[in-house]
Amino acid sequence: MFLLAAMPAVAQQKITLPEIWSGAFAAQGMDELKAMDNSNEYTVLNANYNTGSATIDLYDFTTLNKISTLVDSKRYKEFEGIDDYSFSPDEKQLLLATGSEQIFRHSFVADYYIFDIKEKVPVAVSDQKIQEPTFSADGSKIAYGRDNNLFVYDLATKNTKQITTDGKKNAIINGITDWVYEEEFAFVRAYEWNKAGDKIAYIRFDETAVPQFSMDMYNQGLYPQVETFKYPKAGEKNATVSLHIYDVKTNTDKEIKLGNYFDFYIPRLKWTNDAQTLSVQVLNRHQNNLDLIFIDATTGTAKVVLNEKDKAYVDVTDNLTFLNDNSFIWTSEKDGYNHIYHYAKTGKLIDQVTKGAWEVTTYYGFDNKTGNIFYQSVENGSVNRDIYRISINGKNKVRLTAQTGTNAATFSPNFDYFINSFSSAVKATEYTLNSSKDGKLVKGIVNNDALMTKLANYNIPQKEFTVITTAKGNQLNAWFIKPKDFDATKKYPVLMYQYSGPGSQQVNNEWGSYDDYWFSMLAQQGYIVACVDGRGTGFKGAEFKKVTYKELGKYEVEDQIDAAKVIGQYPYVDASRIGIWGWSYGGFMSSNCILKGADVFKMAIAVAPVTNWRFYDSVYTERYMQTPQENPTGYDDNSPINHASKLKGSYLLIHGTADDNVHVQNSMLMIEALVQANKQFDWAIYPDRNHGIYGGKTRLQLYTKMTNFIKEKL
Numbered sequence: 001m002f003l004l005a006a007m008p009a010v011a012q013q014k015i016t017l018p019e020i021w022s023g024a025f026a027a028q029g030m031d032e033l034k035a036m037d038n039s040n041e042y043t044v045l046n047a048n049y050n051t052g053s054a055t056i057d058l059y060d061f062t063t064l065n066k067i068s069t070l071v072d073s074k075r076y077k078e079f080e081g082i083d084d085y086s087f088s089p090d091e092k093q094l095l096l097a098t099g100s101e102q103i104f105r106h107s108f109v110a111d112y113y114i115f116d117i118k119e120k121v122p123v124a125v126s127d128q129k130i131q132e133p134t135f136s137a138d139g140s141k142i143a144y145g146r147d148n149n150l151f152v153y154d155l156a157t158k159n160t161k162q163i164t165t166d167g168k169k170n171a172i173i174n175g176i177t178d179w180v181y182e183e184e185f186a187f188v189r190a191y192e193w194n195k196a197g198d199k200i201a202y203i204r205f206d207e208t209a210v211p212q213f214s215m216d217m218y219n220q221g222l223y224p225q226v227e228t229f230k231y232p233k234a235g236e237k238n239a240t241v242s243l244h245i246y247d248v249k250t251n252t253d254k255e256i257k258l259g260n261y262f263d264f265y266i267p268r269l270k271w272t273n274d275a276q277t278l279s280v281q282v283l284n285r286h287q288n289n290l291d292l293i294f295i296d297a298t299t300g301t302a303k304v305v306l307n308e309k310d311k312a313y314v315d316v317t318d319n320l321t322f323l324n325d326n327s328f329i330w331t332s333e334k335d336g337y338n339h340i341y342h343y344a345k346t347g348k349l350i351d352q353v354t355k356g357a358w359e360v361t362t363y364y365g366f367d368n369k370t371g372n373i374f375y376q377s378v379e380n381g382s383v384n385r386d387i388y389r390i391s392i393n394g395k396n397k398v399r400l401t402a403q404t405g406t407n408a409a410t411f412s413p414n415f416d417y418f419i420n421s422f423s424s425a426v427k428a429t430e431y432t433l434n435s436s437k438d439g440k441l442v443k444g445i446v447n448n449d450a451l452m453t454k455l456a457n458y459n460i461p462q463k464e465f466t467v468i469t470t471a472k473g474n475q476l477n478a479w480f481i482k483p484k485d486f487d488a489t490k491k492y493p494v495l496m497y498q499y500s501g502p503g504s505q506q507v508n509n510e511w512g513s514y515d516d517y518w519f520s521m522l523a524q525q526g527y528i529v530a531c532v533d534g535r536g537t538g539f540k541g542a543e544f545k546k547v548t549y550k551e552l553g554k555y556e557v558e559d560q561i562d563a564a565k566v567i568g569q570y571p572y573v574d575a576s577r578i579g580i581w582g583w584s585y586g587g588f589m590s591s592n593c594i595l596k597g598a599d600v601f602k603m604a605i606a607v608a609p610v611t612n613w614r615f616y617d618s619v620y621t622e623r624y625m626q627t628p629q630e631n632p633t634g635y636d637d638n639s640p641i642n643h644a645s646k647l648k649g650s651y652l653l654i655h656g657t658a659d660d661n662v663h664v665q666n667s668m669l670m671i672e673a674l675v676q677a678n679k680q681f682d683w684a685i686y687p688d689r690n691h692g693i694y695g696g697k698t699r700l701q702l703y704t705k706m707t708n709f710i711k712e713k714l
Helices: 002-011 017-021 181-182 449-456 515-524 542-546 557-570 585-596 620-626 631-638 642-648 665-676 698-713
Strands: 040-048 051-059 065-071 084-087 093-102 108-114 122-124 131-135 141-146 149-154 160-162 172-174 192-193 201-208 212-217 224-229 240-247 252-256 264-271 276-282 290-298 303-309 328-332 339-343 351-352 358-367 372-377 385-390 405-412 419-422 427-435 441-446 463-469 475-481 492-497 529-532 573-583 603-607 651-658 682-686
Touching: 017 351, 017 515, 017 698, 065 620, 084 131, 084 698, 093 131, 108 131, 108 642, 131 192, 141 192, 149 201, 160 276, 172 240, 201 264, 328 358, 358 405, 372 405, 385 405, 427 449, 449 475, 463 529, 463 557, 475 557, 475 620, 492 515, 492 557, 515 698, 557 573, 557 585, 573 585, 573 698, 585 603, 585 642, 585 651, 603 698, 642 665, 651 665, 651 698, 665 682
Parallel strands: 492 529, 492 573, 573 603, 603 651, 651 682
Antiparallel strands: 040 051, 051 065, 084 093, 093 108, 108 122, 131 141, 141 149, 149 160, 172 201, 192 201, 201 240, 212 224, 240 252, 264 276, 276 290, 290 303, 328 339, 339 351, 358 372, 372 385, 405 419, 419 427, 427 441, 463 475, 475 529
8 A cells, every 4th residue: 555655756757858859748739830812721731750751731621621632742752841832822833842951040942843733743943942932923923032133933934034133142132131131120032023923022132341250160071161141240331222123024123212211121021902012111220210111113103101210119010911992900019019000001090900008919810801800919918818809990809719828820711710729838739720700619620638648747847927026116027937846944946047138028828848848857856947027028018128228138137136136035945046047138148147146146057148239230239229339338338248257156158159140259259258357167169050059969968068057056
């Protein structure tokens, strides 16, 4: 009887790093879920990572039944699996990417094939790897980028026309973004077909005067190879951009004069429903003035129809949607929170559709049939996400999701149904079919019950959500993971995790990532793990987010230090054993905290940190800081490299040498500053690894190193 009673305690398994990084706890999902435009169906990319093969399967939105397999890669010698896919406008053909080669975070080249769904015969678009191909509106042509130029392939004749000729590496790029646009404006394809398929609008980047950055790539060779690319750092010369419209019928190219702009960005371009009217968003370099401009493609005339200004910065919107009458949906935080607005095609405001002290987080679309708008918001608490529908006049709002956590939707083409992805901190992701009328469950699709059953054997502790009020009166969202056998009479060490970048969020009610399993592993080993979202983070209004303007690393660091002091006062916390860690902006933060909060934090780990904002790119840094020439003290007062002499605790600095984003220069010069301050610290450099530091056993080795450092120093 004694042995039987003891069995449950003995049977509880401990999480291990090899399990985490082998994917043992990975959740099931619906990869590349795409709703069709012309039928009430959706597709999913079902990949078999063991065999390297993949299928694109078609499903009925109403019944969820599989209709057919559109393509199976293993049946074709041309395909090394399927990396990406898109449909022709009539959805009778597919563009399939295979053999992809990554360039930067979002960009890649691949072998692309046109795949006729009925004939099931793949046809190569080009005999070389290409970028960002798209069908014309009538499906007769495909435009794509290659070697910094744009090309048009005719499906009927199989002829290819090169429509730009001056593309040159590290000099001129046509129709594909440069490094800083890709990273900070988050798009690669800088060209768009119009609705008639007779014109292509594109952005041309002249990088000639942009300073060049070089990285050594070791690659196990006798001599390292040098990778060079254009990278504009804060205050340095950006690429000169110009807007062009190419007429496919006449083979003529016209540069569009946007107006009296100097040193500006074109972060978005989109054709309206009028085939000869193009819209572009234009930002000044300070990014505090955004103009929405309509361009007549036949005459080239440009007119500002909407202007947004802000004392700090204006966020670019991805939610511009043109309705049948060419009125448009726009999202803005001009009233202090991000909301949906409806404008006439002239730019005159018709209605503010959503209102309140909460943020719209995703705009899903407009249903012409019912006049309803569908969106996601944090109205049910800033750590949660719910799906709503509302009339375009701002009335008749209905919450369509019932479970508290993170809900995300993919709507059917007729807006009758949506596939809801739901998870919470205690519930792994599940996919269900729901009614768009009232949100009621129609049918389950994918669940992770098997994973939940498996995890039950590990007795994983749950996240506890709370709000911390600092001595300065700031109320900050937080979560804690405590040991499962937590004893309030004991004293525990605490590891704080954060990111803290502008508009970000780490305290959210969602199923965890690999890091969360690591945190649970640390809790099993006797640590409390905590996370606090300080001022500057997102989804609590513009004022809370933009308080850090011109002083990145001041208020966010204050809040982490002040939160640590509050946590240190808890009776079950050993205030002499509080550590902090973070990656990228989080590494910048953890570095600042161990230096500025030297009497609060015992240890810190910084992975791929910015150590001096003068080293980081122009678009991101200047959005929040202006230029170093305009704001030198804002840069210097809050850069860790200038506070190296304050180090008291244990510090681990980690970086990859092939980080094209936050250059290893940041860590190398931080190392030199610490050496010259005669400070002892630990560091690790990962050859040829980028900002993500992964590949092979890299993540396992990295997290083993960090775990050992925490156990030794905290």
